[in-house]
Amino acid sequence: MKYYLLITIPAAVGMSVLSKPLLFVITTPEIALGGYMVTPLVCLGAVFMGMYGITNNILILDKNTKILGKLWIVVAISNIILNIILVPYWGILGAGFATLLCYILAFAVTTIASKKVMKLPFNIKEMVKIIIASLIMGVIVYITNPNGILGILISIIIGVIVYFVAIFLLKGITKKEIQFFKSLIK
Numbered sequence: 745m746k747y748y749l750l751i752t753i754p755a756a757v758g759m760s761v762l763s764k765p766l767l768f769v770i771t772t773p774e775i776a777l778g779g780y781m782v783t784p785l786v787c788l789g790a791v792f793m794g795m796y797g798i799t800n801n802i803l804i805l806d807k808n809t810k811i812l813g814k815l816w817i818v819v820a821i822s823n824i825i826l827n828i829i830l831v832p833y834w835g836i837l838g839a840g841f842a843t844l845l846c847y848i849l850a851f852a853v854t855t856i857a858s859k860k861v862m863k864l865p866f867n868i869k870e871m872v873k874i875i876i877a878s879l880i881m882g883v884i885v886y887i888t889n890p891n892g893i894l895g896i897l898i899s900i901i902i903g904v905i906v907y908f909v910a911i912f913l914l915k916g917i918t919k920k921e922i923q924f925f926k927s928l929i930k
Contacts, residue, residue, distance in 0.1 A: 756787035785840030802858040873916035881907040
């Protein structure tokens, strides 16, 4: 879980911060102005969906898949109902909120059910360090205020460097873990 979050949380923050300038490069101004606000919801939803994917494997290995089928029926119905309620008032943001809430529901249910089978791989201190490093990176990337594809690419490089320096200084990743990742590359 830690290694998944080490990558996805900063990616979600980076994509959220860079969504407006990136959308201005690849779409029309109308789409960019309307669409960039939904990006953080979609990114956060993707993080929760990935965490669901990790926790649901515990239920699959325990051969307790009935709960997953029932869960997705509830999630699908919930998503439809939330879209009917939220989209008329908030438009695309309503759809983003509906999907985010449903992914959080899926993750929460599998987490609760999985805890009955085995201890889950959550370490709150590590998650907080990842979030803090990601927010530091996000602020720096926001301050760069990139324009155009070259500016966005430079901001991404700066963001990656800032994130890894911050996560290392916060001791969110150890030298032993860095050695482990290096050994995987070789």
